Amino acid sequence: MYLVTAQEMRDLESYTINQLGIPGHVLMESAGRAVVDQIVKRFPNPKRVVVLAGTGNNGGDGFVVARWLAFRGWEVDLWLIGSAVKLTSDAKLYYHACEQLLSIHHAEKESEASLQAHLMMCDVIVDAMLGIGYSGMLREPFTSIVQWINQHAESYIFAVDMPTGVEADKGHVFPVALRVDETITFNCPKWGHYLLPGSKYCGKLKVVDIGITPAGHTKALTPNARLNDPNDWNMYLGGRKQWAHKGTYGHVLIIGGAKGTLGAVAMAGEAAYRMGSGLVTLTVPESQHEALAAKVTQEMIWSWPGKDHFLPEIAEELKTAFQRYDAVVCGPGLGRFPGEVRFIKEILQTVKRPLVLDADALNILAEHPHLMQFRANDCPTILTPHPGEMARLLRITTEEVERKRAAVALQLAYQTRSVVILKGRYTIIAFPDGKRVVNTTGSPALAKAGSGDILSGIIGSLLAQEIPVESAIQIAVYIHGRLGEEVDAHSALYRDLLDHIASIRQLLEPTNSPGN
Ligand SMILES: NC(=O)C1=CN([C@@H]2O[C@H](COP(=O)(O)OP(=O)(O)OC[C@H]3O[C@@H](n4cnc5c(N)ncnc54)[C@H](OP(=O)(O)O)[C@@H]3O)[C@@H](O)[C@H]2O)[C@@H](O)CC1
Ligand SMILES: Nc1ncnc2c1ncn2[C@@H]1O[C@H](COP(=O)(O)OP(=O)(O)O)[C@@H](O)[C@H]1O
Ligand SMILES: [K+]
Numbered sequence: 001m002y003l004v005t006a007q008e009m010r011d012l013e014s015y016t017i018n019q020l021g022i023p024g025h026v027l028m029e030s031a032g033r034a035v036v037d038q039i040v041k042r043f044p045n046p047k048r049v050v051v052l053a054g055t056g057n058n059g060g061d062g063f064v065v066a067r068w069l070a071f072r073g074w075e076v077d078l079w080l081i082g083s084a085v086k087l088t089s090d091a092k093l094y095y096h097a098c099e100q101l102l103s104i105h106h107a108e109k110e111s112e113a114s115l116q117a118h119l120m121m122c123d124v125i126v127d128a129m130l131g132i133g134y135s136g137m138l139r140e141p142f143t144s145i146v147q148w149i150n151q152h153a154e155s156y157i158f159a160v161d162m163p164t165g166v167e168a169d170k171g172h173v174f175p176v177a178l179r180v181d182e183t184i185t186f187n188c189p190k191w192g193h194y195l196l197p198g199s200k201y202c203g204k205l206k207v208v209d210i211g212i213t214p215a216g217h218t219k220a221l222t223p224n225a226r227l228n229d230p231n232d233w234n235m236y237l238g239g240r241k242q243w244a245h246k247g248t249y250g251h252v253l254i255i256g257g258a259k260g261t262l263g264a265v266a267m268a269g270e271a272a273y274r275m276g277s278g279l280v281t282l283t284v285p286e287s288q289h290e291a292l293a294a295k296v297t298q299e300m301i302w303s304w305p306g307k308d309h310f311l312p313e314i315a316e317e318l319k320t321a322f323q324r325y326d327a328v329v330c331g332p333g334l335g336r337f338p339g340e341v342r343f344i345k346e347i348l349q350t351v352k353r354p355l356v357l358d359a360d361a362l363n364i365l366a367e368h369p370h371l372m373q374f375r376a377n378d379c380p381t382i383l384t385p386h387p388g389e390m391a392r393l394l395r396i397t398t399e400e401v402e403r404k405r406a407a408v409a410l411q412l413a414y415q416t417r418s419v420v421i422l423k424g425r426y427t428i429i430a431f432p433d434g435k436r437v438v439n440t441t442g443s444p445a446l447a448k449a450g451s452g453d454i455l456s457g458i459i460g461s462l463l464a465q466e467i468p469v470e471s472a473i474q475i476a477v478y479i480h481g482r483l484g485e486e487v488d489a490h491s492a493l494y495r496d497l498l499d500h501i502a503s504i505r506q507l508l509e510p511t512n513s514p515g516n
Contacts (some may be wrong), residue, residue, distance in 0.1 A: 001207070002215035003085055003225040003438055004188045006132040006465060028057060030210035032064020032094070035160055035184045038206055039124065042156070042182070046073040047123035050155075052145070053091075054129040054164075055082035055308075060091030061160045062128025063098045070101050077118045079105045081129050081141060106142055116148060122155050127178050127444070131161035132168040132190060138176060146178045159183040162192060163201045170404075171198030179203075187212040189227065194426045194438050196402050228429070228439040228478050230508050233471035237509045248279035250326035250464025253302075254457065255347070256359070257284035257357040258335025262292050264359070264453045267494050268332040269299040271457030274501040275479075277464055281325070285309070285337075303392045310339030319350045327463035331358030331384075332453040340364050345374050352484040354380040354463040354472075358456040359389070366392040372416050380469045381418040384456055390422055410436060419473055421459075423452065427477050437474055441481025444488055450494040455480045458501075479504055 004012070014023050039049075049069055059080070066078040069431040078098055087095055097147050098104055107115060119125065125333070129142055134442055138146070146165055149157070157180040162168055165177025171192040183202040185193065185208075191199040193205050216222045226232070241248060252272045272280045281300040284292050287478035299356030302321065305314050322328065328351045330344070337343075344364050347355065348371055355375075359367060362385050375381055383393075387405075391398040394408055401408050401422075409422040409430035420430045427439040458480055464471035482504045483497040 001227045001229055002188050002223045003194070003227055003436075004190055004215060004223050006190065006290070008215070008221075008223050009168075009188065009190065012213050012215060015095050015217075015221060016211070020213065022211065024057075024318075025093050027210055027212060028060045028090050028094065030065055031061045031160075031186050033068060034186070034208040034210050035061065035065050035126070036068040038182065038184050039065070039126070039158055040072065043124060045320040046075070048075040048077075048121060049124040049126060050077045050079065050118050050122045051126040052079050052081055052129050055080070055084075055086040055088070055091065056130065056133045057088050057091055058128050058133065058160055058162075058339070058434075060094055061131075062126060062224065063091065063094035065102060065126050065128065065160070066219065067094065067096055077105065077122065078104055078307075079107055079115060079118070081145065083108060100502060106281040107145075112144070112148075115145070115463060116152070119149060119153050119155070125149065125153060125155050125157045126160065127157060127164050127180060128160040129164040129178075130214075134162065134164070135167055137174045138165045140490050141170075141405030143176060146176050150176065150179050157181050159202070161185050162190065163198075166201050168197035170406075171195030173197050173201065177201045182206060184208055186210050187216050188223075191225070191406060194440070195405055199426060224434050225436040225438065227475050228437050228441070230478065233475050234508050234510050236467045236471055236475065237505060239509070240276070241285045244278070244292075249276050249278040250466065251279040251281065251324065252277050252460040252464045253281050253283060253322070253325035253328045254332060254460060255283045255328065255330040256332040256334040257282065257288055257292060258333060258337065259288060259291075261333030261335060262288060262295060263450070264333025266292065266296050266299070267450050267453040268329060268457035268460070269296060270453040270498060271501075272461040273298055274498050275458045275461035275476075275505075277461040292353075306339075309337045310343040312339065312342055315342070315346050318346050322347070322350045323352075325351075325353060325464070326466070327356070327460045329355045329356040329358065329456045329460040331356075331361035332456055336360060336364070339420055341368050341371070344368075345371055348372070348381075349374040352376070352379055354382065356382045356384060356456055356459050356463070358452065359383045362389045363392060366395075372418075372434060375417075377417060380463075381416070382421065382459060382463075382469070383412065383416060383418050384421045384423065384452070384459070385412075386423045386452065410434065412484060419469065421457070421473065423476060427481070428475060429473055439477045439481055441478050441485060443481075443484035445487050445489040445492045446481070446484035448492070451480070451484070451497065454483070454494060455499055475508075479508070
């Protein structure tokens with residue numbers, strides 16, 4: 001499913017109106033009806049509802065909702081927020097229809113106390129004040145109404161398209177937005193539904209079709225962002241070949257494991273095996289060999305000569321060794337050590353297969369950005385920063401990363417010619433050709449040391465299986481998020497996550513996957 005900006009949505013709407021000849025008020029009627037369908041799905045019996053309508057087309061949808069709920073026997077208090085003279089022509093049509101059925105309250109003319117009394121008495125609030133047309137600093141009277149509802153209202157709140165105060169393109173909130181239980185949006189989700197802080201206000205998101213031309217219908221109407229959708233890649237998750245041998249599913253090399261963080265490399269290795277790899281090798285400095293050997297069973301260990309540091313004279317040995325692997329992950333528990341810059345340079349230059357850089361490999365890169373010049377353009381590179389690592393890579397604050405997640409992920413992808421996986425709730429995958437994919441799976445169970453290492457192991461495994469890079473990454477991020485959804489949010493250990501790889505993978509195989 002595509003993810004759109006407000007302008008892309010307007011382009012789809014105007015194509016539908018101007019090229020296909022479907023009038024705007026028909027779309028508005030469908031939008032309002034679709035919202036009513038969702039409301040009655042949750043509340044099958046008539047309730048008392050306050051519909052808050054602005055003067056733009058979002059308000060127009062609100063009038064349609066008010067009319068249909070009244071037809072269905074709901075007790076409707078309809079409030080116009082703003083001046084009736086400012087109503088758009090489509091909104092005016094439905095405003096007049098409501099005038100015949102209901103007495104419309106005008107926030108401009110009536111007291112705040114009267115609106116507040118209605119808001120206190122109702123079971124349901126429908127927010128049709130502002131939608132994708134909102135931008136800038138939220139003005140009065142919206143600010144006061146939103147603040148009051150957030151603080152006092154106990155009713156169930158539906159937002160039409162966007163919660164009032166959430167900006168559709170960047171998810172900005174200046175200074176407040178309405179905190180809702182459900183948002184019903186039209187045709188495609190908007191960026192603001194997935195970016196912080198806006199995403200925190202949207203509640204459950206439902207996307208409904210209202211007859212607008214689907215995104216991607218023509219080249220001009222094709223956005224460059226999508227949600228991570230199994231239907232885009234589940235064809236790569238078939239069953240295991242009957243005649244497979246252990247080399248069929250690739251050989252992954254995982255480089256990491258300093259003293260005290262050997263667990264990271266072990267977890268990544270285990271995740272790679274669970275994701276289907278036939279051969280996994282872990283690489284640590286020689287001084288850690290025995291400690292790692294005592295920890296792992298199925299993984300092979302190849303240790304590089306050196307006592308917790310990198311000796312330039314072993315560069316040639318590394319070069320030969322790297323040729324043996326189908327994908328390389330560098331970083332889990334790597335730590336910092338003398339000779340690290342040369343070490344990363346050798347890896348970037350010598351590994352010709354897909355290379356994933358994680359954890360301290362990213363921190364080394366952040367301090368020595370010139371290292372990327374040693375990576376050949378045709379060798380895929382994947383960077384997996386969490387927001388703190390991203391901040392170091394771009395030399396900005398973590399707060400700025402969180403505020404501009406979509407933009408900074410793309411910036412780093414362009415700068416490094418790499419695929420960037422910016423981790424966190426709604427992980428963003430940015431490709432160097434400008435495409436972006438937003439992942440919707442995940443849970444706070446993943447906010448625990450070790451889950452990043454599992455992700456890098458899963459990515460390495462899928463890359464070694466020669467699944468195309470774009471798909472391998474989307475599969476890995478999706479499955480990793482689903483693992484978090486299957487386990488207890490507080491107590492889960494890494495093993496609990498790994499135990500669910502099999503069942504989730506099976507569910508996603510083409511015959512079982514959503515949409516089939
Ligand atoms: N796209 C589609 O396919 C379809 C879209 N549809 C619906 O239309 C909606 C988009 O309608 P839209 O374009 O009229 O904008 P909308 O969200 O009502 O906002 C405009 C109002 O916001 C106000 N305003 C702006 N900034 C503000 C601020 N900082 N603080 C305060 N106020 C501010 C602005 O005031 P002004 O600046 O003009 O004084 C104006 O009054 C969309 O979300 C969906 O629900 C469906 O009906 C059918 C198909
Ligand atoms: N609240 C959350 N919701 C969804 N996913 C989360 C959440 N917190 C963390 N994650 C995921 O968990 C992983 C943590 O990675 P990272 O911070 O690198 O951990 P580690 O320190 O184990 O390497 C990322 O994939 C991230 O997207
Ligand atoms: K709204």
